Amino acid sequence: MSDTNEKVMANNFIHNFIDEDLENGVYKEVYTRFPPEPNGYLHVGHAKSICLNFGTAIKYGGKCNLRYDDTNPVKEDTEYVDAIEDDIKWLGFQWTEQLWASDYFETMYDAAVELIKKGLAFVDDLSADEIREYRGTLKEPGKESPYRNRSIEENMTLFNEMREGKYADGEKVLRAKIDMASPNINMRDPVIYRIVHASHHNTGDKWCIYPMYDFAHPIEDAIEGISHSLCTMEFEDHRPLYDWVLEKVGFWPNPPRQIEFARLNLTNTVMSKRYLKALVDDGSVVGWDDPRMPTIAGLRRRGYTPEAIRDFCDRVGIAKANSMVDIGLLEYCVRDDLQNKVESRNVIEDPIKVIITNYPENQTEMVTVENNKNVPEMGERQIPFSRELYVDGADFMEVPAKKYFRLFPGNEVRFKGAYFITCNEVVKNDDGSIKELLCTYDPETKSGEGFDGRKVKGTIHFVDAATAVPVTIRNYGYLMIEDENGENVLNPESLVEKQGFAEPSLAEAEPGERFQFFRHGYYYADPKDHKGGVAGGDGPLVFNRIVDLKSGYKPGN
Ligand code: ATP
Ligand code: MG
Numbered sequence: 001m002s003d004t005n006e007k008v009m010a011n012n013f014i015h016n017f018i019d020e021d022l023e024n025g026v027y028k029e030v031y032t033r034f035p036p037e038p039n040g041y042l043h044v045g046h047a048k049s050i051c052l053n054f055g056t057a058i059k060y061g062g063k064c065n066l067r068y069d070d071t072n073p074v075k076e077d078t079e080y081v082d083a084i085e086d087d088i089k090w091l092g093f094q095w096t097e098q099l100w101a102s103d104y105f106e107t108m109y110d111a112a113v114e115l116i117k118k119g120l121a122f123v124d125d126l127s128a129d130e131i132r133e134y135r136g137t138l139k140e141p142g143k144e145s146p147y148r149n150r151s152i153e154e155n156m157t158l159f160n161e162m163r164e165g166k167y168a169d170g171e172k173v174l175r176a177k178i179d180m181a182s183p184n185i186n187m188r189d190p191v192i193y194r195i196v197h198a199s200h201h202n203t204g205d206k207w208c209i210y211p212m213y214d215f216a217h218p219i220e221d222a223i224e225g226i227s228h229s230l231c232t233m234e235f236e237d238h239r240p241l242y243d244w245v246l247e248k249v250g251f252w253p254n255p256p257r258q259i260e261f262a263r264l265n266l267t268n269t270v271m272s273k274r275y276l277k278a279l280v281d282d283g284s285v286v287g288w289d290d291p292r293m294p295t296i297a298g299l300r301r302r303g304y305t306p307e308a309i310r311d312f313c314d315r316v317g318i319a320k321a322n323s324m325v326d327i328g329l330l331e332y333c334v335r336d337d338l339q340n341k342v343e344s345r346n347v348i349e350d351p352i353k354v355i356i357t358n359y360p361e362n363q364t365e366m367v368t369v370e371n372n373k374n375v376p377e378m379g380e381r382q383i384p385f386s387r388e389l390y391v392d393g394a395d396f397m398e399v400p401a402k403k404y405f406r407l408f409p410g411n412e413v414r415f416k417g418a419y420f421i422t423c424n425e426v427v428k429n430d431d432g433s434i435k436e437l438l439c440t441y442d443p444e445t446k447s448g449e450g451f452d453g454r455k456v457k458g459t460i461h462f463v464d465a466a467t468a469v470p471v472t473i474r475n476y477g478y479l480m481i482e483d484e485n486g487e488n489v490l491n492p493e494s495l496v497e498k499q500g501f502a503e504p505s506l507a508e509a510e511p512g513e514r515f516q517f518f519r520h521g522y523y524y525a526d527p528k529d530h531k532g533g534v535a536g537g538d539g540p541l542v543f544n545r546i547v548d549l550k551s552g553y554k555p556g557n
Helices: 013-023 044-059 078-091 101-117 128-134 152-164 213-223 233-249 273-281 296-302 306-316 327-338 443-448 504-508
Strands: 031-034 063-068 098-100 121-124 173-176 191-195 209-211 228-232 257-261 264-266 323-325 343-345 351-356 364-370 380-386 388-392 412-415 420-428 434-442 469-476 480-482 488-490 495-502 514-517 521-525 542-548
Touching: 013 044, 013 228, 013 257, 031 044, 031 228, 044 063, 044 078, 044 228, 044 264, 044 296, 044 306, 063 078, 063 101, 078 296, 078 306, 098 101, 101 121, 101 152, 101 173, 101 191, 101 209, 101 213, 101 233, 121 152, 152 191, 173 233, 191 213, 209 213, 213 228, 213 233, 228 233, 233 257, 296 542, 306 327, 323 327, 327 521, 327 542, 364 443, 380 388, 380 504, 434 443, 469 504, 495 504, 514 542
Parallel strands: 031 063, 063 098, 228 257, 264 323, 343 514, 351 434, 469 542
Antiparallel strands: 121 173, 173 191, 191 209, 351 388, 364 380, 412 420, 420 434, 469 495, 480 488, 514 521, 521 542
């Protein structure tokens, strides 16, 4: 169990329930589990569940299992299993045990037999469609299956034959015998076993009957001695069945308690493994770890920190009411985490050449800039300044807008760390585009101190043209945007790649390092593509924008 973050868990209503249970001696220790189905990569919604389950165990000095919910006979993808483990560890958590639900198939079978023997389960020959018709509606009770009153012996024989493979898929099912008139449709004789002739990654062809989730999940929890089974709200109406299964099977004297919480929904984000897999499969993104993906792997490759994601989950909090969280909160959390941690660098994204006409040719001097304006202890560094520089396209306007204080013809600005500079002339190419800006500097103003006390309103950054290093800059937007009907659709401009210039020190950045690019945002040297993904490698310099610098978003309280 990790002790990385005691504060990962602000108190919440689940903890109040747990406190009660501990006080009343219902459970001696808190034991939770995180139960992913290994059919895709984890997303930020899963992060909420991970922080809750592991965070709760840490808070109470308890345990938390990683359990793969592999009761569906699909092919296991070891890629997913490896990714799930990497993601949980990267978030800062360590499971007590790593387990597979499919290891419990024999016990689940015994539990089903126990229900049959108690007259609480029966083999049904109705088709799936008929079962649906018989189920009734919220307003009308269901109808009992004509096979409901088979004898225990007959049910035992048929269920055994189901196991032995005598029947085709869908020909028979095993149903719990509860109450077709229950106001809770989940209690109307739910199916608990179905026939599926398919190989399972773990049990191979040993089984051709597989337990349904509502039957399997409580048993998985009980076998592991889970005390509190935390799940999302859509299972609230399934809780009576969860409790029914464990009570009626009766193998476990102190069954777990299911508690539901609201799932995480984020604006501009689709959180469904199925949907995300489709994006990967159809090439809409470069993979599960595409920096635009809401997967934990994607956020990691984008440059998010585990601290930021844990802080986000903590701020979102745990409640019963479903709500839509503004993705601005996630962005706020990563800015908040990085602002005092990373150094700043001068990078020009849309270069415009500047010639300082009164600066000597073939001269370079070093000027001093701070590494992080919030944290003086992070020190300063020297960057070159000379006659030919680059400034950012956004820092120049030939015809200035109102209240534009940066560079325009006739205006004087401060070049950060260097001199006051005045733009005198715009030189154009034949096609009308800007070739270069002719400027002059005031030698008396080094480090921006106007000797005569005159002030300039704008400060802009620059890089020295002769020593600049070319960088590839990947500016990410939201993968999903709303169309005119309010539907989430893919954003055609979710990636804008630029070729820019950086101060020379950025050539030393290794894959996985983070910086603030002055005025632009927080950036991450791509772990796979920057320098070919190798420290000291000689591939191109490639940076992902983690988040821009906008801080319009203010978290509520
Ligand atoms: P998806 O629908 O995206 O495939 P899932 O719920 O099917 O998600 P599982 O692998 O079954 O994925 O989920 C593992 C755990 O994570 C479950 O306990 C589930 O409740 C939880 N979880 C999944 N999505 C969210 C979410 N958006 N917010 C909170 N918890 C979630
Ligand atoms: Mg699922």
